[in-house]
Amino acid sequence: MPAKLAPDRNRGLIIASGDIGTDERSAQLLGRLLALLAPQPRVVVLGAIGGSDDADVDIEPTLYAAGAGEVRRSIVRNRADSDQRTLLDAIDHAQLTVLTSDQPLRLSTLIGGTQLARAIRRRNAEGMAVLGAGAGAALLCEHMLTHGTEGATPRSGGATFAPGLGLTNRVVIDQGGHESDRLGRLLAALALNPFALGLGLDVATAAVIGPDNVLEVIGGGGVTIIDPAEMTDSNIADLAPGAPIRITNLRLHALTGGARYDLDFRRALP
Amino acid sequence: MPAKLAPDRNRGLIIASGDIGTDERSAQLLGRLLALLAPQPRVVVLGAIGGSDDADVDIEPTLYAAGAGEVRRSIVRNRADSDQRTLLDAIDHAQLTVLTSDQPLRLSTLIGGTQLARAIRRRNAEGMAVLGAGAGAALLCEHMLTHGTEGATPRSGGATFAPGLGLTNRVVIDQGGHESDRLGRLLAALALNPFALGLGLDVATAAVIGPDNVLEVIGGGGVTIIDPAEMTDSNIADLAPGAPIRITNLRLHALTGGARYDLDFRRALP
Numbered sequence: 086m087p088a089k090l091a092p093d094r095n096r097g098l099i100i101a102s103g104d105i106g107t108d109e110r111s112a113q114l115l116g117r118l119l120a121l122l123a124p125q126p127r128v129v130v131l132g133a134i135g136g137s138d139d140a141d142v143d144i145e146p147t148l149y150a151a152g153a154g155e156v157r158r159s160i161v162r163n164r165a166d167s168d169q170r171t172l173l174d175a176i177d178h179a180q181l182t183v184l185t186s187d188q189p190l191r192l193s194t195l196i197g198g199t200q201l202a203r204a205i206r207r208r209n210a211e212g213m214a215v216l217g218a219g220a221g222a223a224l225l226c227e228h229m230l231t232h233g234t235e236g237a238t239p240r241s242g243g244a245t246f247a248p249g250l251g252l253t254n255r256v257v258i259d260q261g262g263h264e265s266d267r268l269g270r271l272l273a274a275l276a277l278n279p280f281a282l283g284l285g286l287d288v289a290t291a292a293v294i295g296p297d298n299v300l301e302v303i304g305g306g307g308v309t310i311i312d313p314a315e316m317t318d319s320n321i322a323d324l325a326p327g328a329p330i331r332i333t334n335l336r337l338h339a340l341t342g343g344a345r346y347d348l349d350f351r352r353a354l355p
Numbered sequence: 356m357p358a359k360l361a362p363d364r365n366r367g368l369i370i371a372s373g374d375i376g377t378d379e380r381s382a383q384l385l386g387r388l389l390a391l392l393a394p395q396p397r398v399v400v401l402g403a404i405g406g407s408d409d410a411d412v413d414i415e416p417t418l419y420a421a422g423a424g425e426v427r428r429s430i431v432r433n434r435a436d437s438d439q440r441t442l443l444d445a446i447d448h449a450q451l452t453v454l455t456s457d458q459p460l461r462l463s464t465l466i467g468g469t470q471l472a473r474a475i476r477r478r479n480a481e482g483m484a485v486l487g488a489g490a491g492a493a494l495l496c497e498h499m500l501t502h503g504t505e506g507a508t509p510r511s512g513g514a515t516f517a518p519g520l521g522l523t524n525r526v527v528i529d530q531g532g533h534e535s536d537r538l539g540r541l542l543a544a545l546a547l548n549p550f551a552l553g554l555g556l557d558v559a560t561a562a563v564i565g566p567d568n569v570l571e572v573i574g575g576g577g578v579t580i581i582d583p584a585e586m587t588d589s590n591i592a593d594l595a596p597g598a599p600i601r602i603t604n605l606r607l608h609a610l611t612g613g614a615r616y617d618l619d620f621r622r623a624l625p
Binding site: 235236237238239263264265266267268269272285287305306307309311317318320328329330331332333334335336337338339340341342344353355 | 508534575598599600602605606611623
């Protein structure tokens with residue numbers, strides 16, 4: 086479950102974004118996101134690097150250009166790194182923590198259950214914003230989508246979950262891969278987890294979830310929301326691996342910049 | 356509008372299928388489809404060939420193996436071909452006409468407005484089944500989806516229509532390309548045509564529409580249905596080309612073999 090809010094504090098923003106790079110669209114998005122925070126915010130960027138450094142993007146200069154007052158970048162290479170005192174202090178004083186990773190399991194398995202994970206949850210409940218970018222977006226969820234298969238049709242075994250940071254249990258986030266395969270992956274995920282809303286994110290496009298659980302889209306791309314609340318039928322429990330899943334009566338919204346959606350009442354706002 | 360039914364006759368089946376090849380799954384699908392018709396049916400296969408013959412698949416042997424009594428294959432190369440007396444006679448005596456093409460416009464521009472097109476419409480109203488396979492499936496529709504862009508997010512200009520054969524006005528059919536891009540293409544199409552249901556088809560998987568307008572899925576893959584009846588919001592009229600489209604409150608169904616859907620009442624049947 087998400088951490089309990091302090092009675093006199095608002096939870097910080099939970100920001101799920103598609104991949105953020107060093108291009109102009111990403112710079113614009115970061116500028117608009119940082120404008121939602123205190124002026125010249127202190128930012129901690131957490132990254133995890135696997136076998137290759139290729140997936141690592143240095144967003145430090147872009148964050149400064151977007152208005153950050155201070156950026157501390159920490160690459161977590163092993164679980165011991167997660168409990169360094171200086172890193173925990175930085176989280177304690179940050180207005181924003183950014184989660185990046187080449188794939189969701191890399192970061193979740195390094196920080197899951199550590200003091201660092203507890204600090205991020207506590208600080209978000211106290212008001213610190215957390216931005217999960219690309220594969221880092223999946224980490225925001227209690228039930229984190231780790232892998233998915235290709236195509237428009239959901240298939241048994243086509244979505245797999247692992248525990249995430251758990252800042253929200255309202256959504257499951259499709260963290261990318263080929264964005265065009267979003268439909269099959271999200272439907273397979275919702276067949277397994279019909280409690281949550283499915284959220285799919287275009288690159289350089291963010292869903293910003295406020296303390297009132299209203300989500301707003303920021304950026305030039307689209308956000309897909311799939312709501313299984315009225316789902317009447319799924320045969321997932323009976324299927325062999327790889328078989329297509331039957332799942333009916335889902336509600337679908339394609340949102341663009343400026344659109345808002347209420348996660349509690351599950352409706353697009355005018 | 357679809358041709359008027361003769362008062363004492365049932366309209367023939369309208370069968371929309373993803374690509375059909377010469378593989379085992381395609382053979383199975385054709386066997387099950389032909390079993391819906393009179394024993395040893397007479398079949399006409401209409402194809403259109405463009406610059407290259409690469410896209411042409413010879414399904415004659417597969418049709419015979421699936422139980423066809425007689426198969427006549429006609430490649431339409433120009434509009435005059437469409438008015439050959441022998442071809443029109445064959446349509447007059449066929450129990451099934453199969454439409455194939457490398458892309459929807461190739462066949463539609465060759466036969467649109469010809470005696471052949473009128474014969475197919477009249478014979479379908481009298482009881483002849485029509486199977487549109489792959490790009491041929493789009494032709495079944497009154498408003499035919501000809502092209503679409505990539506990705507999960509619908510974009511302005513991301514779907515273009517042309518007139519089809521018009522056997523049904525109930526659906527717009529996503530004829531393939533990369534099936535994983537189905538979500539964006541169908542949503543862009545429905546933003547332009549919110550009267551119709553969007554139908555997306557996996558390869559070797561068919562949606563069989565009976566004279567009662569109940570659709571049944573046959574085959575090993577999935578069929579996506581998107582219903583815009585309750586759509587509350589779209590900004591498509593205001594967008595620059597390429598901009599993402601906002602469109603909310605669509606209903607989504609992922610159907611698999613054996614599932615049925617009522618096109619008149621727009622609901623999945625148990």
